Amino acid sequence: MFYVFTKKMLGKNRTRQVLLFLWILSLGLVRGQVSYSIPEEMPKGSFVGNIAQDLGLDLKRLNTGKARIYTGDDTEHISLNKDRGVLSIKERIDREALCEQTTPCALHFQIMLENPLEFYTVTVEVTDINDNPPVFRQSEMKFEINELAQTGSRFVLERANDEDVGVNGLQSYTLNPTDHFVLQLYSDPEGNKNVEMVLQKSLDREINDNLSLMLTALDGGEPQMSGTMQIQITVLDANDNAPVCSQSVYKAVVSENSPPGTILTTVSASDADQGLHGMVSYSISTKGANSMFDIDSREGVVKLIGSIDYEKQKYYQLNIQARDHGGHADVCKVMISVNDINDNKPVINIMSKSKEISEDSEKETAVAILSVQDPDSGENGKVQCFINDNIPFSLKSTSSNFFSLVTDNELDRERQKDYNITVTCTDEGVPSLSNSVTLSLHISDVNDNAPVFEKGSYEASILENNSPGLSIFAIRAQDADWNQNARISYMLEESTINGVSVSAYVSVNADNGVINALRSFDYEQIKDVQFYVKAQDGGSPPRSSNASVRIIIQDQNDNAPQMLYPVHTGSSLVAEMVPRSADVGYLVTKVVAVDVDSGQNAWLSYKLQKTTERALFEVGAQNGEIRTIRQINDKDAVKQKISVVVEDNGQPPRSATVNVNVIVADSFPDVLSEFSDFTHDKEYNDNLTFYLVLALAVVSFLFIVSIIAIFSVKCYRWRRERMCYKSNGHLPVIPYYPPLYADAGGTGTLQHVYNYEVCRTTDSRKSDLKNMRPCSQSIISLNTTGTLTLPHAHREKLIIEDSDDQVS
Helix, strand or coil, X not given: CCCCCCXXXXXXXXXXXXXXXXXXHHCCCEEEEEEEEEECCCCCCCEEECHHHHHCCCHHHHHHCCCEEECCCCCCCEEEECCCCEEEECCCCCHHHXXXXXXXXXXXXXXXXXXXXXEEEEEEEEECCCCCCCECCCCEEEEXXXXXXXXXXXXXXXXXXXXXXXXXCEEEEEEECCCCEEEEEEXXXXXXXEEEEEECCCCCCCCCCEEEEXXXXXXXXCCCCEEEEEEEEEEECCCCCCCEECCCEEEEEEECCCCCCCEEEECCEECCCCHHHHCEEEEECCCCHHHCEEECCCCCEEEECCCCCCCCCCEEEEEEEEEECCCCEEEEEEEEEEECCCCCCCEEEEEEECCEEECCCCCCCEEEEEEEECCCCHHHHCEEEEECCCCCEEEEEEEXXXXXXXXXXXXXXXXXXXXXXXXXXXXCCCCCCEEEEEEEEEEECCCCCCCEECCCEEEEEEECCCCCCCEEEECCEECCCCHXXXXXXXEECCCEECCEEHHHCEEECCCCCEEEECCCCCCCCCCEEEEEEEEEECCCCCCEEEEEEEEEEECCCCCCCEEEECCCCCCCCCEEXXXXXXXXXXXXXXXXXXXXXXXXXXXXXXXXXXXXXXXXXXXXXXXXXXXXXXXXXXCCCCEEEEEEEEEECCCCCCEEEEEEEEEECCCHHHHHHHHHHHHHHHHHHHHHHHHHHHHHHHHHHHHHHHHHHHHHHHHHHHHHHHHHHHCCCCCCCCCCCCCCCCCCCCCCCCCCCCCCCCCCCCCHHHCCEEEEECCCCCCCEECCCCCEECCCXXXXXXXXXXXXXXXX
């Protein structure tokens, strides 16, 4: 059964309804109560429950008693059919309009009967259905993001709202597409699900300058409902692209004696940026070429401006620089050949060739030797050979018609492990003819690359009081070499931390670089651990590199606050004086405490341990200042004792308590007397404690001694009774002495000394003989007065009492 008092039900009408219910309850007229549960949005007239059957009422009673529904206000969602005794929906119920986000939600009303007056309580719980989809306040969000934005950048998105509750409420979000962004959900302290968009892949305006994403909010109902919002992202341009020539090498052919202004070729370069970032200008960077050639800075048209002579120079090579306004540039070459008449192409023969060469080969190492022959004669038989550009090789002519292919730069297998070298030979005929051959060359690996860490320095954090052996994080290094030369092992560089070897704190897995903690760290002793990890490959000789690692120890709340002031010692007692004329807010003293923890674990707050309605002092929650909160009157005690609790902000919090003694006085002599009273009271309390402990010890000792004595007496009596019991009740007869009959100790009628031993039987408690105690041997005599005499030092007492005076 659920009882929910909504905001509407807490009005004046609801208050009157509750008062009426309590009044009827006091009269004993409440007969019973019943509860129903219905979903919201049921159509008008829907069945709720058979109230007559559930309450055990007769249908006639409903009619004769003028049964009606009492709600306490003018709103009625449920109607009563007296003829059938059932409850039905009077009007459609919207749970969200009735209770908003309150759950559970219920309607409370009463069934009233008259003649006689009866009262029944009915509760109808309205359960939620998934009739509201998640809704965004706006249908579209726009962002402008620079294409150089760092990955991991966050963008807060609007949160959707779902009026349903529970599983029918908002549950999750989706984003489509997810090529560049992903969603990250988090909950605020109120439990609302907020969403952020996180950049996971760099943007490139040149590839896509506008992104359109769809954010979808989903609830958990059946059927599931959703709401969408369009996200439009405009990618802002940055100068992140250099001009790129459409060709790396441009070739031009010009006949000698061509007139100035002859167009040789047109160089073109493109820049993917926009605006000024994408405007390209051209210039010739070859020394001395400006006297022979010119290029249009905007169009890239290369023209002849000088006189060209085949006999002086048969070809020209121009370096053309294409530069944008951001300083980025690209260089292409223009190869200009001077035409001569020619009808035979050169023939290339490979005389010697290497299939493989080590990457650590020295410069000028020969790779191949070529022989070039041209059947033409004269100037037309002269041959020029060249290879493709941007490779670390060059073609050298060793003698007439012989060429050597040699290395002219360092080789790097990691950048390129195979080369296809194309050797092109061109004669100087008109028209010029050429021939080419391709040489395949493999570069073998040497251990010339050290392992490279992903980052030069790593930083991680770990909570103090960790478990030894805990894996903290892993570092990674890569080696551009191949096979054994690229096999990496990780190890710690020897160093010390506070005089202790770093290997006593952490270890690193040689295979995967996982760093483990070898001990439990204490933030108060060590704040961080810094060391170096070496990555070494398996080459010969091995190569290695280092990365710095810093492990930050995070604080936990494992220390309680420590009091700095006031300080109490065993030999002295400190008290603060407050004049009776002190105003409200008078500063009495200040409690000073510290916490060796850090962060919020060291944030301290102060409060009084006990407060009363007539409290005289208060303590500042943040500064620990003790001040008066009212005027001092005559009823206030002269001696005040304040207990202040200092608590940190950790989870769980830790605290400490300090007592502050305060004397309310107007003069220094009064302070001395009151301070003496403080001391005397302390000494008196100490002495009283000592005396109480001593008295307790003495009483305990006397109690134990008494118990032992009583136990001994009981044991002795028990043994005597057992002896008499074993004698089968045969007791010696005590002789009767007549009055005035005396023993004269050898001179009377009793001439001998008689000793008597008296025992009791098991039923002797009922006899007249109460108690007898044997002693040493004695003589019993009667004097002439009839009294019993014991003339000797050792006497035997015989006590005879009436049975009425017996004491068990």
